[in-house]
Amino acid sequence: ETGVTQTPRHLVMGMTNKKSLKCEQHLGHNAMYWYKQSAKKPLELMFVYSLEERVENNSVPSRFSPECPNSSHLFLHLHTLQPEDSALYLCASSQVRTGDNEQFFGPGTRLTVL
Amino acid sequence: RKEVEQDPGPFNVPEGATVAFNCTYSNSASQSFFWYRQDCRKEPKLLMSVYSSGNEDGRFTAQLNRASQYISLLIRDSKLSDSATYLCVVNRQWNDYKLSFGAGTTVTVRA
Numbered sequence: 001e002t003g004v005t006q007t008p009r010h011l012v013m014g015m016t017n018k019k020s021l022k023c024e025q026h027l028g029h030n031a032m033y034w035y036k037q038s039a040k041k042p043l044e045l046m047f048v049y050s051l052e053e054r055v056e057n058n059s060v061p062s063r064f065s066p067e068c069p070n071s072s073h074l075f076l077h078l079h080t081l082q083p084e085d086s087a088l089y090l091c092a093s094s095q096v097r098t099g100d101n102e103q104f105f106g107p108g109t110r111l112t113v114l
Numbered sequence: 115r116k117e118v119e120q121d122p123g124p125f126n127v128p129e130g131a132t133v134a135f136n137c138t139y140s141n142s143a144s145q146s147f148f149w150y151r152q153d154c155r156k157e158p159k160l161l162m163s164v165y166s167s168g169n170e171d172g173r174f175t176a177q178l179n180r181a182s183q184y185i186s187l188l189i190r191d192s193k194l195s196d197s198a199t200y201l202c203v204v205n206r207q208w209n210d211y212k213l214s215f216g217a218g219t220t221v222t223v224r225a
Contacts, residue, residue: 042201042216043201048212050211090157094211101146101211102163105158107156107157108157
């Protein structure tokens with residue numbers, strides 16, 4: 001499927017590196033999301049960009065920095081990460097409208113921090 | 115208390131069996147409910163929405179019990195391809211686009 005794409009699919013980085021994750025949606029949606037999925041834990045919503053609003057989970061550390069240049073692209077900039085940040089990072093998009101919020105997910109970036 | 119709680123399983127069932135599991139949610143004001151399916155090392159995908167009156171999609175039946183704040187999923191005539199983790203998902207109000215996910219229930223169907 002090519003509705004929501006993410007690159008890279010796998011990333012290994014050291015704690016001093018800076019990297020960025022990219023997400024692109026081809027569905028014409030007006031909301032995009034970053035989630036973190038750690039083993040055996042629920043998906044954790046990190047950031048949402050919806051229409052003109054950015055919403056963030058206050059528990060997300062500042063070493064994660066999102067960027068949404070337009071409604072189709074979303075980035076997650078990473079710097080000075082910790083080993084506990086190793087997880088699957090999922091991007092999703094949806095069309096925000098009353099009564100329907102099916103979110104379509106990208107394949108994810110599996111991140112390992114050494 | 116977690117917003118959405120699920121029995122992690124695993125539920126190991128033979129082909130052709132029926133398997134059912136529940137999920138509980140903490141916010142009584144929640145309005146929209148979903149089941150997502152996630153295959154191993156893949157992204158979640160919507161399986162079905164859950165409506166107040168209960169709904170069926172082929173071999174899958176979802177029920178909502180607002181009084182007890184739980185949602186159920188029943189799979190009839192299990193297939194090997196039903197092996198996956200099933201995520202219970204809730205949003206807090208009708209037009210709230212922020213979803214709360216359970217940690218998932220793992221189902222393994224064996225031949």
